[in-house]
Amino acid sequence: NSSVGLQGDDYNSSVGPQAVGEMIITVVYNGSLPNGDRGRRKSRFSLSKRPKANGVKPSTVHAACTAQAAKAISNKDQHSISYTLSRGQTVVVEYTHDNNTDMFQIGRSTESPIDFVVTDTVAGSQSNSDTQSVQSTISRFACRVMCQRTPPYTARIYAAGFDSSKNIFLGEKAAKWKTCDGQMDGLTTNGVLVMHPRHGFTEDSKPGVWREISVCGNVFTLRETRSAQQRGKMVEAESQELVDGSLIDLCGATLLWRTAEGLSRTPTIKHLEALRQEINAARPQCPVGFNTLAFPSMRRKDTPDEKQPWVYLQCGHVHGYHNWGSHRDRDREQGWSRECPMCRATGPYVPLWLGCEASFYLDTAPPTHAFSPCGHVCSEKTAMFWSQIPLPHGTHTFHASCPFCAQQLSGEQGYVRLIFQGPLD
Structure with missing residues (x-):
């Protein structure tokens, strides 16, 4: 398992030009990747306010395999999430542009929709020769972070990321369900786990409790096993909002979220x-x-x-x-x-x-x-x-x-x- 860091809070901070915060591969590299930082594959990733908002939010729900549903999936300018309930039934949720948020995507894929490429690393490795290629458990499109473009620049995490066709597909075997308000939700195969430390990331910090985040950003207790089809219990009192020191586990890489404010108190x-x-x-x-x-x-x-x-x-x-x-x-x-x-x-x-x-x-x-x-x-x-x-x-x-x-x-x-x-x- 490896770890990475994310940093993100105040778009106008000392972290970088209009940086919202940072993600850091938390456990593993002692400051750098074995091969060095290259392009979108690096040990830390600063989230900065985009020149133009690229966030999305759910809109129309197509509850059957209609022409509109097929069009939403095939339209490369339209974000959508498809929930396959059975071979004959798929629910498609269209997503529309959100002027108030920026979206950042994380995963193993090197395709263009991924902003921050993460890979598995052998524990204790210090050099390239130590890192063996192993069967990765990290999803190609693992998760997405939505950041508000205005103060207080809240960052929220969601399981799964949109692919090059702007689609997310949850197949028959993925855990999925209809919510009480008629919307759909689901979990990815190995899940996205989050732990918020108690008392922030300070001298008084204490470990929090690991939770699982759904595709729609709801919070659940952990499944019995990482890829079990039965979801945990919903924890309504908790949020998918990232705080300074939040840990995000992608089943093969762990990310640390640092806010700009938190980093200002951290040693350089x-x-x-x-x-x-x-x-x-x-x-x-x-x-x-x-x-x-x-x-x-x-x-x-x-x-x-x-x-x-x-x-x-x-x-x-x-x-x-x-x-x-x-x-x-x-x-x-x-x-x-x-x-x-x-x-x-x-x-x-x-x-x-x-x-x-x-x-x-x-x-x-x-x-x-x-x-x-x-x-x-x-x-x-x-x-x-x-x-x-x-x-x-x-x-x-x-x-x-x-x-x-x-x-x-x-x-x-x-x-x-x-x-x-x-x-x-």
Whole structure:
């Protein structure tokens, strides 16, 4: 599973020219895609007010296979959603232009209607060679976000996106139903899940509850399994409106929605770089080799260098790389059982990497904690928050993951407090 980020709130913000907010592939890439950002396939996507509104809203409902229904489907200038109830019955809902909204579409397809192309990524991958092509569970036209063009620039999410012919087709096997007001609604095969954090995306944030969003933007409890035909219960008290820190799961990629206002309170890359230099200026030392340790430049994220700090994840003691306490057993030599020379605790021994995607940080505090078992470093509040978030994994399970590389967290808490030794002089 991968994660991406979206950002969106105030069309006139510091995020970009008239940016509404941003989406960021939340878990996985530590600031960039393995192949680099290219065109519409990138690790973050800013939503900005379009020169001309392209939003749509439902209008006419055709309850039978009439000539008008067929015309709505074949007309490439007409948006429509088709609900196939049986081989002989299809309900077609026409959509009309909405001058008040902008529409942004997200999915695996590289066709032109998709604004933000997302793909599955192997958890923990750092380079192109690590990313294997796997059978994707992300829909080609996964979801759409509708943003109001006037304050407060509300952004709402809907399952499914319109294809190149401006159609959405829900086949016989898709969960679908008629609503009490005579409209149609449905769910996509693997669904679009959303979680809004409690208390916003701040130092006080707590995980919310995962819900499923329908094609018409209604909110439901989760199905028994990801692609079950029976929908969950409708949650009328909750909304599909995105808030700062909302997580959107597309079954293979998880997106983080950041508002422009929220991003103004988030550390910048410059701030993270200043924190890196501050740690290095304190000249932390390896307690065994007495050599000075230094976090490498945030651009270097692949192979550890000779000054790289390493940590014993069982206790948090930070060292340089050394062979003290290693076992001959080959599996253990790969870092899975080393004895800390400071306290004799035995466990994984891994290099430390600064988390580079600033949008994942809840505060601007120093990077004092590391995720286990990957060694990505961030602030205490950030580590605590992400370790409590059950992210969807595959079609059946949920588990906490590092937001910078998507690796499943291990250990009692999923993170450890780092213990540095200062210079002896």
